[in-house]
Amino acid sequence: MKTKKLASRGFQMAREEWVKTCPDDRKVKFVYQELPKDGAFLTAQVPGNEVVYSVLLAKANNPLSREDVESHFEGELSKK
Numbered sequence: 001m002k003t004k005k006l007a008s009r010g011f012q013m014a015r016e017e018w019v020k021t022c023p024d025d026r027k028v029k030f031v032y033q034e035l036p037k038d039g040a041f042l043t044a045q046v047p048g049n050e051v052v053y054s055v056l057l058a059k060a061n062n063p064l065s066r067e068d069v070e071s072h073f074e075g076e077l078s079k080k
Contacts, residue, residue, distance in 0.1 A: 018066065028077060032069045034062050044073040053077075 017031045026046055033041040040060035045052045053076045 014063065016066075020066075020070065022077060026077075028073075030066070030069055030073075032064060032066075034060075038062055040064060042069050042072055044070075044077065046077075 013036070014034045015031070017029065019027050019029050021027050029043075029045045029047060031041075031043045035041055038059055038061065040057045040062060042055045042057070042064075043052055044054075053073050055072050
């Protein structure tokens with residue numbers, strides 16, 4: 001787990017990344033990046049897979065929990 005505060009044009013933006021093991025034993029790397037004006041950028045990637053799922057939220061109600069971030073990708077990650 002990594003948590004960082006990034007400074008961009010005077011804004012402090014949190015960035016967090018973590019790996020979760022799914023019930024089918026696949027590992028998924030999640031990234032949550034807070035953006036200015038309550039936005040957020042979320043990604044999910046299965047290691048070794050070139051596909052990265054991403055979501056850009058204009059109004060995220062930051063901060064989001066890990067469960068909030070993971071729930072945005074449930075449909076895509078449930079597909080094999």
